[in-house]
Amino acid sequence: SVSGAAARLRSLRFDAVVTEYQLPDGDGFDLLQQVLSVDETVPVVFYTAHGDEQVAGRAVAADAAAYVSKKQGPAALCERLDTVTMTEHASTVTDVPSVPAGALVRALEDAAVGVTLTDPSLPDAPVVYANTAYQKLTGYSETFILGRDHSYLQGPDTAEGAVAELERxxxxxxxxxxxxxxxxxxxxxxxxxxxxxxxxxxxxxxYIAQFHTDVTERRERESRAQQRVAALRDERESLERVLGRTSELTDDVAEILAGAQTKAEIEQQICSAIVDRDGFTYAVFGEFPSVEHTVTVQASAGAGGRVETGEADLSGTLFERARKQGTVEVSSATDQLPSRLAPAQFGAGSVAVIPLAYGRTTYGLLAIYTGGPRSLDRRETLVLRAVGRLIASGLNAIEAKQVLRAERVTEVGVDIPDKTFAPVELADRTDGPVEYDTTSRAEDGSLRLFLTLSVPAADAEEAVAAASSVASGVVLASQSATTTVSVEPADPTALNELAEYGARTQQITVPSATAPARLVIDAPPEGDVRTLISVLKEQYNTVELVRQQDRERDPRPAVGVASAIDAELTDRQYTALETAYRSDYFDTPRPVSGKELARAMDISRQTYHQHLRTAQQKVLDALFDE
Incomplete structure (x- = not known):
């Protein structure tokens, strides 16, 4: 221990002291100080398995006579003890820088780190010793190093503060x-x-002892880590900016779509909402006319006023690529752009072109211009793509409303002999005609057809259960030789898509077991009939167009009780009431129960009766309040 060795030093004379680095009540350096305080002539040798280059350097710098690693073995220790006990300790002062004693030099030469000793008593404190590791580290020879200060290591990017710190x-x-x-x-x-x-x-x-270690790799790792942290910080800030701007825009668009009554309102209000957001300087809403490679500007907003409405040629431009590929396209310096829609026309740096597509229909495009040369990043384009789909969905809804309100419609009639079409298969299985009554949707959005089969209830139930074109079905009511059923088509894709395009099913008739089904729909007068036919042909093997004509909408009361009922009933209430009516639920005796009607709508009996009672109350209110 340190205390025990110090006590013995005061009472006995020793030629040398050998110490471990780690001691019970201190370390070898504590013992070294105790030895030097008692007798400076007694050499102290560190003999340890717990040290390293730093400990060795400190030992030599603290006037230890030698440092021996236990890995070198007892023989090496004995050799060092012989050397240090035979060395005469003396010092001389000359005008020429001197080097330390030979034992100290050998210990320093063994160090893996670069070691130099400078003499502060001489002008500029020159280097008087440099070990081999230091020479390898710096590339300078001993001849060059000795007699100079360390300034030869400095360069244009060496921090002056670090140099001053060493001098202190x-x-x-x-x-x-x-x-x-x-x-x-x-x-x-x-x-x-x-x-x-x-x-x-x-x-x-x-002397001033300096220990030099190359930490370039560690500093580079730290620098890379700092760069990653900075990149993540920039990424987070960018994400916050993107989410802030685009989420606000999405909210604006949703609010506009909820309140707008016409397509023109949607177009202009969305353009105005876009330029109200930071970073967006201009917006243009365009439609694709029948002329290929062109777009018709419908609305615009931003600094400098509106773009004149009219057609612009898109041939070979970024706008045409967005239309053909159905993807959001962001301009770069090499992209071709139509002159009247180029960013420079609006003092902008770049433009993002967003196709407005819903299902198979492309309603047009939305061009959003940014103020600087920075392009929108990938996340923004993904959000804008979703915004484009949202706008297209809103335009589709407006179109569907216009079909319901329009005075004229395009009536389209097609024949479908394919037995994967549920009415055709049911006619075949019941060997008789099938008539369409109405359509409803369940709470989960699934579509159900209400059909009248020309067979008794038992035969109708058997046919529905056996039909592969039917996912599920229930018998609602039966009178004499006819039965009303509610069926969910196994594949309602085509009927769903027709509804998305604003088409409304008016009639499905299968005259006999061997005849095709005649499907009659009302479509928007400005709609593309070819698209509707292609939707049907993708699902059914044979689809023949037999009728296409523009006509006046079937007359319906527009005022009085009927209009009041239309305004008051929700879709669910209307379907519940119509289902009950078409199933003869109000007859006495009732041919069908409320439980069966609820099953047809895929809702609980309690929910069905709630819808039905509410609908009945609204009808009576409309009748008697008049």
Missing amino acids: AQQQGPVGVEMLNYRETGEPFWNRVQATPVTGADGEPT
Whole structure:
């Protein structure tokens, strides 16, 4: 222990002291100080398995006679003891820088880190010793190093503060800095320098020991980590900006679509909402006319006023690519753009072109212009793509409303002999005609057809259960030789898509078991009939167009009780009431129960009766309040 060794030193004379680095009540350096305080002539040798280059350097700097690793074995220890006990301790002062004793030099030469000793008593504190590791680290030879200060390691990017910090080691004691130094080849490297004064008997620094370690790899790793942190911070800020701007825009669009009554309102209000957001300077809403490679400007907003409405040629441009590929396209410096829609026309740096597609229908495009040269990033384009689909969905809804309100419609009649069409298969299985009554949708959005079969209830139930074109079905009511059923088609894709295009099913008739089904729909007068036919042909093997004509909508009361009922009933209430009516639910005796009607709508009996009672009350209110 340190205390035990110190006590014995005061009572006995020793030729040398050998110490481990780690001691029970301190370490080898504590013992070294105790030895020197009692007798400076007694050499102290560190013999340890727990040290490293740093400990070795500190030991030599603290006037230890030698440092021996236990890995070198007892023989090496004995050799060092012979050397240090035979060495005469003396010092001389000359005008020429001197080097330490041979034992100290050998210990320093064994160090893996670069070690230099400078003499602070001489002008500029020149280097008086440099070990081999230091020479390899810097690339400078011993001949060049000795007699110079360390300024040869400095270069244009060496921090002056780090140099000044090292110079204070003479007055303030040990210091450590990391600084950018330069090798003899001019190659920069990060040097961790630990400087500590080596004091003499008078307490004044005799040498300044410096330990040099190349930490370039660690600094580069730290730099890469900092760059990653900065990149993540920029990414987070960018994401916050994107989410903030685009989420607000999405909210604006949803609000506009909920309140707009016409397509023109949607177009102009959305353009105005876009330019109200930071970073978006201009917006243009265009439609695709029948003329290929062109777009018709319908609405615009932004600084500088509106673009004149009219057609613009898209041939070979970014706008045409967006239309053909159905993707959001963001302009770059090499993209061709129609002159009247180029960003420069609006003082913008770039433009994002968003196709407005819903199902198979493309309603047009939305061009959003940004103020600077920065293009929209991938996340923004994904959000804008969703905004485009939202707008197209709203336009589709407006179109569907216009079909319901329009005075004229396009009536389209087709024949479908395919037995995967449920009415055709049911006619075949019942060997008789099938008539369409109405359509409803369940709570989950699934479509159901109400059909009248020309067979008794038992035969109708058997046919529905056996039909592969029917996913589920129930018998609602039966009178004499006819039965009303509610069926869910196994594949309602075509009927759903027709509804999305604004088409309304008016009639489905299968005259006999061998005849095709005649499907009659009312479509928007400005709709594309070819698209509707292609929807049907994708699902059914044979589809023949037999009728297409524009006509006046079937007359319906527009005022009075009927209009009041239309305004008051929800879709669910209307379907519940119509289902009950068409199933003869109000007859006495009732041919069908409320439970069966609820099953037909895929809702609970309680929910069905609630819809039905509410609908009946609204009908009576409309009748008697008049």
